[in-house]
Amino acid sequence: MLTRVIQVVETRETAAPATAGELLELVRTGRAATRSQLRALTGLSRTAVTARVSALTNAGLLLIGEELASTGGRPPGALVFNKDAGVVLAVAIGRSRSQLAVLDLDGQELAADSRDHEVGVGPDDLLPDVAQRLTGLLDAAQADRGEPPVLGIGLSLPGTLDSVRGLSIGSPVMSGWDGVELAPYFAGVADAPLFVANDADVLARSELLGGAGGLDDVLVVKASTGLGLGIIADGRVLSGHLGAAGEIGHTVVDAAGDLACRCGATGCLETIAAGWALVTRMAAEGDQGVPVEHVRDLVALALQGDSFARGLLRDSGRELGEVLAVAINLLNPAAVVIGGDMAAAFEFYLAGVRESVYRRSAPLATRDLQFLPAVHGDRAGVVGCGALALDHVLAPVAVDARLAALA
Amino acid sequence: MLTRVIQVVETRETAAPATAGELLELVRTGRAATRSQLRALTGLSRTAVTARVSALTNAGLLLIGEELASTGGRPPGALVFNKDAGVVLAVAIGRSRSQLAVLDLDGQELAADSRDHEVGVGPDDLLPDVAQRLTGLLDAAQADRGEPPVLGIGLSLPGTLDSVRGLSIGSPVMSGWDGVELAPYFAGVADAPLFVANDADVLARSELLGGAGGLDDVLVVKASTGLGLGIIADGRVLSGHLGAAGEIGHTVVDAAGDLACRCGATGCLETIAAGWALVTRMAAEGDQGVPVEHVRDLVALALQGDSFARGLLRDSGRELGEVLAVAINLLNPAAVVIGGDMAAAFEFYLAGVRESVYRRSAPLATRDLQFLPAVHGDRAGVVGCGALALDHVLAPVAVDARLAALA
DNA sequence: CAACATAAGTCTTTTTCGGATCAAAGAAGA
DNA sequence: TCTTCTTTGATCCGAAAAAGACTTATGTTG
Numbered sequence: 001m002l003t004r005v006i007q008v009v010e011t012r013e014t015a016a017p018a019t020a021g022e023l024l025e026l027v028r029t030g031r032a033a034t035r036s037q038l039r040a041l042t043g044l045s046r047t048a049v050t051a052r053v054s055a056l057t058n059a060g061l062l063l064i065g066e067e068l069a070s071t072g073g074r075p076p077g078a079l080v081f082n083k084d085a086g087v088v089l090a091v092a093i094g095r096s097r098s099q100l101a102v103l104d105l106d107g108q109e110l111a112a113d114s115r116d117h118e119v120g121v122g123p124d125d126l127l128p129d130v131a132q133r134l135t136g137l138l139d140a141a142q143a144d145r146g147e148p149p150v151l152g153i154g155l156s157l158p159g160t161l162d163s164v165r166g167l168s169i170g171s172p173v174m175s176g177w178d179g180v181e182l183a184p185y186f187a188g189v190a191d192a193p194l195f196v197a198n199d200a201d202v203l204a205r206s207e208l209l210g211g212a213g214g215l216d217d218v219l220v221v222k223a224s225t226g227l228g229l230g231i232i233a234d235g236r237v238l239s240g241h242l243g244a245a246g247e248i249g250h251t252v253v254d255a256a257g258d259l260a261c262r263c264g265a266t267g268c269l270e271t272i273a274a275g276w277a278l279v280t281r282m283a284a285e286g287d288q289g290v291p292v293e294h295v296r297d298l299v300a301l302a303l304q305g306d307s308f309a310r311g312l313l314r315d316s317g318r319e320l321g322e323v324l325a326v327a328i329n330l331l332n333p334a335a336v337v338i339g340g341d342m343a344a345a346f347e348f349y350l351a352g353v354r355e356s357v358y359r360r361s362a363p364l365a366t367r368d369l370q371f372l373p374a375v376h377g378d379r380a381g382v383v384g385c386g387a388l389a390l391d392h393v394l395a396p397v398a399v400d401a402r403l404a405a406l407a
Numbered sequence: 408m409l410t411r412v413i414q415v416v417e418t419r420e421t422a423a424p425a426t427a428g429e430l431l432e433l434v435r436t437g438r439a440a441t442r443s444q445l446r447a448l449t450g451l452s453r454t455a456v457t458a459r460v461s462a463l464t465n466a467g468l469l470l471i472g473e474e475l476a477s478t479g480g481r482p483p484g485a486l487v488f489n490k491d492a493g494v495v496l497a498v499a500i501g502r503s504r505s506q507l508a509v510l511d512l513d514g515q516e517l518a519a520d521s522r523d524h525e526v527g528v529g530p531d532d533l534l535p536d537v538a539q540r541l542t543g544l545l546d547a548a549q550a551d552r553g554e555p556p557v558l559g560i561g562l563s564l565p566g567t568l569d570s571v572r573g574l575s576i577g578s579p580v581m582s583g584w585d586g587v588e589l590a591p592y593f594a595g596v597a598d599a600p601l602f603v604a605n606d607a608d609v610l611a612r613s614e615l616l617g618g619a620g621g622l623d624d625v626l627v628v629k630a631s632t633g634l635g636l637g638i639i640a641d642g643r644v645l646s647g648h649l650g651a652a653g654e655i656g657h658t659v660v661d662a663a664g665d666l667a668c669r670c671g672a673t674g675c676l677e678t679i680a681a682g683w684a685l686v687t688r689m690a691a692e693g694d695q696g697v698p699v700e701h702v703r704d705l706v707a708l709a710l711q712g713d714s715f716a717r718g719l720l721r722d723s724g725r726e727l728g729e730v731l732a733v734a735i736n737l738l739n740p741a742a743v744v745i746g747g748d749m750a751a752a753f754e755f756y757l758a759g760v761r762e763s764v765y766r767r768s769a770p771l772a773t774r775d776l777q778f779l780p781a782v783h784g785d786r787a788g789v790v791g792c793g794a795l796a797l798d799h800v801l802a803p804v805a806v807d808a809r810l811a812a813l814a
Numbered sequence: 815c816a817a818c819a820t821a822a823g824t825c826t827t828t829t830t831c832g833g834a835t836c837a838a839a840g841a842a843g844a
Numbered sequence: 845t846c847t848t849c850t851t852t853g854a855t856c857c858g859a860a861a862a863a864g865a866c867t868t869a870t871g872t873t874g
Contacts, residue, residue, distance in 0.1 A: 014423065014426060014429070014803060014804060015426050015428060015804050015808065016425070016426045022421070160771055215648075216648070217648040231738075233640060233645050233647075233652075238640050240624055240772075241740055242772075242775065244771045244772050245624075245640075245737065245738050245739040247736050247769050248733070251732060251767060252732070252766060263769075265769075325658060326655070326733040327733065327737050329651075329654050329655050329657065329658045330636065330652065330734050331645065331647055332648050332650070359659060361658070361659075362657040362670075363672075364649060364651045364654065368649065397421060400422030401422065
């Protein structure tokens with residue numbers, strides 16, 4: 001008799017044969033580049049693989065590229081994902097800026113646009129304009145590439161969103177947006193599904209395409225005007241019961257005393273660590289000669305050597321680290337990624353974060369823990385929105401549905 | 408043109424046809440009780456459903472029960488999961504106690520055994536005895552039910568475990584256990600796979616079978632001699648990068664000052680909120696006439712009206728709540744379940760937890776938030792270990808593999 | 815009691831799959 | 845250089861599986 005530990009290294013979650021959509025995913029993620037590799041990975045017969053690959057090539061999603069190097073016999077024809085089989089639209093809406101982009105199916109920007117708007121603008125004032133700009137970008141991007149269809153639209157907003165109904169349900173920063181259905185505004189742009197997510201979640205998704213690519217458990221900090229956290233656990237972006245997961249900015253911390261927060265409460269972490277709070281302190285206590293209106297100004301000063309600005313960033317990192325340490329003990333991530341405007345001064349900010357995290361976290365939770373800067377910088381919003389849409393429209397189920405509709 | 412929000416209400420994750428294992432899951436979880444319901448849920452043809460159901464009945468996993476009430480035509484034959492098609496073994500090892508059980512496939516105890524052991528006993532001293540007791544329990548349970556096969560063994564330990572290799576990798580409480588492969592000890596008991604998990608994770612799994620059954624996002628607190636947390640997010644138990652998720656007991660908190668913790672560090676949450684710390688304080692400051700050696704003694708005193716004990720429990724809840732508040736903001740659970748020995752004094756403990764949580768958490772994260780007592784009490788360990796094994800051996804993949812092996 | 819509705823077994827047709835066979839294209843060795 | 849071997853990919857065919865039609869069983873409803 002032998003008792004064994006089951007090695008849960010199944011490549012597939014189910015015993016059912018792999019579908020065409022799953023094969024596309026294997027090619028798309030680089031795990032397979034030839035039909036034979038697909039056979040080996042899925043256990044499907046050559047006939048079955050051929051049939052599915054044909055369906056995918058007929059639909060234009062897969063291309064047979066040039067021959068690869070032989071491994072001792074006839075060289076295989078390369079399977080390449082056709083990143084031009086469609087496009088997705090990305091709409092990253094911030095407090096004072098909206099960034100738009102048209103992306104190919106690899107997540108590469110084909111056209112992009114960014115525009116500042118006044119703080120507090122409502123959806124009825126902003127979104128028609130956004131839709132119009134989006135149509136313009138789309139026309140420009142489609143013109144010289146054979147009009148690839150729009151497969152999906154990804155949109156991000158600060159605050160808590162209901163991803164099923166496609167609306168904001170609690171955003172202290174975007175007044176007038178709560179409860180407003182967003183999909184109708186994009187009806188004229190394209191006949192494509194709209195996917196919405198929180199700005200921090202979207203940042204996390206952009207990092208899954210970037211620095212934290214291979215990791216399954218990651219915390220992605222968005223340290224900008226506000227503070228947010230995107231949580232990747234077991235390779236999935238967590239949203240929580242009401243979609244409010246990652247809302248660490250409004251945790252009450254002792255160090256904040258009874259400082260008033262922009263959310264209406266007092267003592268929130270944001271009052272001492274968020275970008276808006278640092279800007280306020282800088283304006284009150286810093287060098288009065290230099291106007292600081294946005295965290296980006298403060299970060300620029302820090303990079304130029306302003307020691308007060310550097311101190312503020314380090315303090316902010318330290319305060320965030322106090323809360324982050326709990327998150328690290330709780331979730332045991334493989335990496336913490338720092339993004340948002342403050343990440344431009346990564347070293348200064350991280351120094352503060354590290355201080356608190358290593359002091360407060362359990363040794364095992366910080367063993368192997370990496371701290372990484374976000375890789376997409378200013379473009380993280382649109383890249384993440386694109387990733388959000390791509391994750392949905394290129395998911396095996398969606399691809400299979402697409403093939404079924406074609407036939 | 409119409410832009411729509413995709414309603415992600417897919418019953419299935421894939422477009423591939425449902426396998427027999429998936430059908431069994433639908434029956435087992437009560438979502439289907441007749442072949443027609445399986446047809447409706449899966450989209451499979453009647454022939455396909457019949458074939459899979461036959462395979463399951465032939466394997467003994469499914470039974471055709473008596474006829475159900477007609478819905479206007481011929482009454483359907485009920486499909487019932489055969490909970491006696493096998494058994495699983497549960498081994499919950501604690502610091503000072505090991506609980507064993509034989510469970511049917513519904514998670515019902517058929518035989519159980521609990522024995523105290525000295526603190527600090529090593530695996531070589533404890534496990535052979537455990538294996539022997541387990542064999543005895545198994546013989547007794549199998550005798551009068553036609554010798555159902557052992558499908559799996561679930562084992563829990565305090566600390567951090569490597570579930571792939573099946574060993575402890577960091578348990579300050581169980582010295583001598585780290586790095587010791589556990590499966591070999593059970594080779595003589597049954598030819599079945601061993602699944603290992605942390606005691607808090609196992610508690611969380613037991614609650615998924617109980618009070619938190621329908622919920623997808625739950626925090627399960629284990630407040631006993633030590634402090635632990637099991638995290639259920641999107642219906643899955645999170646374990647983190649190294650398996651250390653939920654280790655909140657050794658978060659450094661200011662209120663703990665530089666009190667020495669049993670883990671070797673200072674200032675851990677456990678030093679002011681764990682059962683062992685309360686017992687120490689009770690012994691030093693409480694009524695000297697009553698010997699308090701274990702949290703259970705302290706809880707018993709609280710329930711009898713001892714105000715010092717009640718105060719300690721409430722204080723402990725308050726301290727835990729400080730950290731729990733961050734966890735709640737972070738993960739936005741639908742419910743927090745309180746388990747472990749202290750949960751026997753649920754009301755006193757919860758009062759403290761509530762105080763901190765409501766003071767520190769963001770309003771949206773605590774909207775709808777329920778606090779529930781763990782339902783399995785003293786039996787949570789073995790129930791959870793059983794659930795751990797059942798989750799694996801009754802998973803669709805495993806069932807499909809079983810059917811394939813049979814044929 | 816007849817008409818109808820639902821369930822489930824049986825049979826036939828269609829689809830899909832896997833293996834065999836064969837052709838293509840290069841590598842390895844004589 | 846030529847032959848043999850290996851790998852890839854296309855085609856064909858038989859086996860298996862699934863879907864649909866038909867039939868039988870057993871209730872409810874009027």
